[in-house]
Amino acid sequence: MQQVIVTVAQMGHVLAAGRKQAGLTKTQAAARLGISQSRLSTLERDSRSLTLDQLLAMFGVYGLQLLVQARPDTSLPEANEADW
Secondary structure: OOOOOOOHHHHHHHHHHHHHHOOOOHHHHHHHHOOOHHHHHHHHHOHHHOOHHHHHHHHHHHOOOOOOOOOOOOOOOOOOHHHO
C-alpha cells in the first residue's frame, strides 16, 4: 500500500486500511497495541489526537512504514500558526 496523506481525515482511512490489510480486526489490533477497541475506532475515525508514538506503533503492528519526501510541486504555502 502506498498513500499520499495531506489531511487528518486521510490518516484515519490509511490506518483502517492498513489494519484490514494486515488481517486484523479492531479487537485484535487494539490488543496488540495495548489500547481499547473504542480508542482504536476513535483514531480511525478522527486521528487528530494521534501522537507520533501511537502512529509508529500502529504502523509497526500493521507492517507499514512512514516515508517523508518532498512534494512534486515546489510552491509551499506558508504555515499558519493556527494550524499547529
